[in-house]
Amino acid sequence: MAIKNILISGSSRGLGKELAEYFLEKGCAVYGCSRSERQIEHDNYHHFQLDIASQEQVSDFFFTLRKKIKYLDAVINNAGIASMNAFALTPVETYQKIFAVNVQGTFMMCQKALGLLKRADNPCIINMTTVAVPLQLEGESVYAASKSAVETLTKIIAKEYGGFGITCNAIGPSPIETNLIQGVPKEKIAKLIEKQSVKKMATPADVINLVDFFLRPESRMITGQIIYLGGISK
Amino acid sequence: MKKKEIQNIIFNAIEMTNNMREDHRQIPLTETTELYGNNGHLDSMGLVAFLIDIEECLLDEELEITLSDEKAMSQSKSPFRNVQTLISYIDSCIKDLHHGN
Numbered sequence: 001m002a003i004k005n006i007l008i009s010g011s012s013r014g015l016g017k018e019l020a021e022y023f024l025e026k027g028c029a030v031y032g033c034s035r036s037e038r039q040i041e042h043d044n045y046h047h048f049q050l051d052i053a054s055q056e057q058v059s060d061f062f063f064t065l066r067k068k069i070k071y072l073d074a075v076i077n078n079a080g081i082a083s084m085n086a087f088a089l090t091p092v093e094t095y096q097k098i099f100a101v102n103v104q105g106t107f108m109m110c111q112k113a114l115g116l117l118k119r120a121d122n123p124c125i126i127n128m129t130t131v132a133v134p135l136q137l138e139g140e141s142v143y144a145a146s147k148s149a150v151e152t153l154t155k156i157i158a159k160e161y162g163g164f165g166i167t168c169n170a171i172g173p174s175p176i177e178t179n180l181i182q183g184v185p186k187e188k189i190a191k192l193i194e195k196q197s198v199k200k201m202a203t204p205a206d207v208i209n210l211v212d213f214f215l216r217p218e219s220r221m222i223t224g225q226i227i228y229l230g231g232i233s234k
Numbered sequence: 235m236k237k238k239e240i241q242n243i244i245f246n247a248i249e250m251t252n253n254m255r256e257d258h259r260q261i262p263l264t265e266t267t268e269l270y271g272n273n274g275h276l277d278s279m280g281l282v283a284f285l286i287d288i289e290e291c292l293l294d295e296e297l298e299i300t301l302s303d304e305k306a307m308s309q310s311k312s313p314f315r316n317v318q319t320l321i322s323y324i325d326s327c328i329k330d331l332h333h334g335n
Contacts, residue, residue: 061299066293115290118283163279 003044003217004028004118005072005120007065009052009109010079012039015176018204019076019211020045031072033069034079037083046113052105053097062112071119074215076108084184095142102146103153110168114148118164122217125168127154129226133172134179134234135195147172151226158224167223169214174202174230197231235295240324241265244317247287250279263319270314281314288324299327 010016011032020040029044038043038047046068050057053223081101083094110125117123129151132144152172158168165198174196175189194198206229213219226234245263252260261267261275266300270281285301287312306313308322313323 063293065296067296115293117288119290134268160279160282197240 003017004074005031005035005116005172006074006076007031007072007109007113008076008078009033009105009224010046015204015207016076016078018226019078019208020211022208028073029069029149033061033068036053052109053100053103055104055108057107058108058112062116069116071123071129072113072116073114073120073123075109076123076211077109077125079105080128080147081082082130082143084138084139086139089216090142098142099149102143103149107149108151110153113165114161114166117166121165122215122220123155123164124214124219125157125164125166125184126211126214127151127162127170129154129170129172129228131172131192131196131230131232134228134232135192137192153224155224164224167214167220170226171207171210171214172228172232173207174198174228174232175206176202176204192232195232198229199213200228200230202229235297235325235330237325238247240321240328241317242270243291244324246291247284248317251276251284252288263322265300267317269316269320271312274315276314277334285314292324297328298333299324299331 002184002192006028008016010018010031011020012034016032016034017039018031022123023030024040024044026084029046031046031048033048033050033052035051037049038189040047040212048061048064050061052058054210081098083098085094088100113125117125127150129147130144132140133147137144154168154170161168175192193201214222248261248263248267270276276284283303289299289301303325313319
């Protein structure tokens with residue numbers, strides 16, 4: 001069986017790093033990217049330093065990637081940024097920055113990867129969303145709005161490219177101990193967990209389990225789905 | 235890249251498309267084959283898949299060209315009408331690339 005090529009954005013820390021290490025452990029080749037330097041040393045790990053919000057950098061990245069590999073089994077759009085603020089106080093610069101990374105970054109990564117994905121046997125795209133969308137969390141208007149856009153992109157990509165055999169799904173993790181929620185007050189996290197059916201903090205392993213499920217060839221009929229952890233639904 | 239090589243890339247992409255199609259929907263490998271529009275063999279999503287295959291083959295030759303961009307879409311006569319018009323369009327894109335446009 002040919003080695004699986006997995007592309008993971010935001011692979012230098014948190015969930016992205018854990019995902020990269022998991023797939024390396026499984027014998028996959030991982031092509032990771034982040035704004036920061038490589039944090040993983042492994043023969044099958046290939047790191048690219050770039051800002052996914054930059055059209056030029058994403059384009060150059062795929063041009064270089066294309067010289068290394070002829071197909072991609074999965075693209076995991078894990079990179080994302082968040083910012084908490086009351087809607088009325090949110091500077092437009094914050095809005096632009098969040099949408100540039102979360103929406104435009106995901107958009108470009110998906111678009112540029114289509115050709116390489118099309119050449120794989122069971123290609124899939126996995127985007128990351130948030131429970132802030134279904135819970136409509138106060139203080140997260142821009143972040144949640146950007147992830148709503150990612151959810152819509154996910155569903156439409158799934159429809160348009162199902163004919164190519166490409167599945168496209170999104171995962172909405174409930175709170176996990178990562179840098180993304182470092183700035184969120186503890187009480188707010190506790191309140192959020194109270195709203196879940198499973199009243200526990202999630203772990204990276206919970207997300208990895210779902211990613212693994214989407215990547216299985218047996219999951220080829222599962223596409224256009226948004227799955228939230230912790231029993232949260234829309 | 236010579237026009238004959240571009241034609242070969244297009245024919246390869248047609249063959250890839252044909253592999254996914256039933257016998258009665260095969261696309262002929264000729265210069266006059268209608269691709270998109272009136273009497274074309276491809277619908278809009280079929281065209282997207284076809285163009286992605288061509289872009290990938292061009293990338294194999296280290297030519298990074300986006301075929302389905304605004305330039306192509308805004309032309310009054312679609313460059314994707316038939317094999318011949320597509321050869322000319324790809325040829326012009328390659329020339330633009332070499333001239334840094």
